[in-house]
Amino acid sequence: MLELRSVSKHFGGMKAVDGVSLSVGSGDIAGLIGPNGAGKSTLFSAIAGVVKPTAGEILLRGARIEREPAHRRLGRGLGRTFQIPRPFPAMTVLENVLAAAAVQSGERLLANLLVGGRIGREERANANKAMALLEFLTLDKLAASPARGLSGGQRKLLELARVLMADPAIILLDEPAAGVNPSLIEIIIERLIEINKRGVTFLIIEHNMGLVTRLCRNVFVMAEGRLISQGPPSEVVRNARVIEAYLGGAQHEPA
Numbered sequence: 001m002l003e004l005r006s007v008s009k010h011f012g013g014m015k016a017v018d019g020v021s022l023s024v025g026s027g028d029i030a031g032l033i034g035p036n037g038a039g040k041s042t043l044f045s046a047i048a049g050v051v052k053p054t055a056g057e058i059l060l061r062g063a064r065i066e067r068e069p070a071h072r073r074l075g076r077g078l079g080r081t082f083q084i085p086r087p088f089p090a091m092t093v094l095e096n097v098l099a100a101a102a103v104q105s106g107e108r109l110l111a112n113l114l115v116g117g118r119i120g121r122e123e124r125a126n127a128n129k130a131m132a133l134l135e136f137l138t139l140d141k142l143a144a145s146p147a148r149g150l151s152g153g154q155r156k157l158l159e160l161a162r163v164l165m166a167d168p169a170i171i172l173l174d175e176p177a178a179g180v181n182p183s184l185i186e187i188i189i190e191r192l193i194e195i196n197k198r199g200v201t202f203l204i205i206e207h208n209m210g211l212v213t214r215l216c217r218n219v220f221v222m223a224e225g226r227l228i229s230q231g232p233p234s235e236v237v238r239n240a241r242v243i244e245a246y247l248g249g250a251q252h253e254p255a
Contacts, residue, residue, distance in 0.1 A: 001026040001170050001201045002047070002078075007056030007066075009039075009046050016042040018225035019056070024170070024218075026061075029192070029202045031216035031233065033209075035246050038222040040205045041083065044172050047203075048080040049073045061169070079168030083175045083205075085155040089148035093139055093158060096147050097130040100162040126165075133161040136194075138187055153184030160191070170201040177208040189214060209237065221245070 002024040009017040017039045024030045032040050045051045047058055049070030058066040065073050087096045134140040137157040142150070150158060156176055163171055176192070177185050185208070192215060196202060206212050212219060213233045221229040221236055223245035229236055236242055 003059040005057040008054045009042050010054045015225045020227045022220050024203050027201055029196055029215050029217060031212045031219040032203060032205045033219055034222035039225040040222055044174060048172055074166055077169030079163040079166055080172040081159045081163055081174055083178060085159040087147035087158055091147060092144050093147055094130055094143040096158060097161045097165055098126055100165040101126040133164050137161050137191060153180035156180055173202055173204040175205055177206060177211050
């Protein structure tokens with residue numbers, strides 16, 4: 001599903017990501033872990049198209065995408081959530097999800113004049129799809145409420161609903177458990193397992209090792225911009241290099 005070949009991202013003389021190669025199989029749930037400042041979020045941004053890699057190749061289902069803009073990658077099936085969700089605060093929860101619907105005919109001025117019936121059908125279908133997602137993610141009772149009133153965990157669920165509106169094949173999930181209470185973490189884990197059963201692939205940045213151990217079949221470990229280990233979670237956490245990276249620092253690189 002996703003392959004990285006010697007991907008680097010430099011900011012001046014600082015190597016935030018330094019020659020990372022990895023692959024995530026279709027239908028997999030893979031983890032990306034490492035101490036703060038290891039380069040994980042920069043790598044996510046390079047994969048998603050937020051920043052351009054300095055070097056290397058990024059392939060999505062065999063097609064090179066490292067030079068494509070973010071919206072083209074989304075159109076290819078690559079979705080991404082963020083560590084700190086930023087919904088439109090004054091809009092309702094439902095409106096936030098609807099804003100993420102892809103390829104809407106009503107976004108084109110001429111279409112509004114010529115094919116109003118089709119636009120109406122699309123909008124009704126999108127509304128039904130958005131409500132189904134909110135129900136699946138336990139947010140349906142808040143559909144008419146402004147997004148500003150959501151808790152941190154509910155914002156994570158809303159972020160997931162928004163990315164699912166685009167029917168992604170793979171989701172880059174950035175710290176889904178950060179700032180979330182334990183009961184909502186359980187809901188998030190259950191829903192991610194169900195989404196994965198429907199065929200969606202995940203690559204997850206997460207510091208909550210309980211979540212990583214329960215969800216991920218394969219884990220990649222970064223430190224100081226480099227990939228230092230990979231394998232099943234039970235093996236990775238016993239790796240001496242991984243233990244040194246967490247206990248010894250690697251804290252000076254930006255995430």
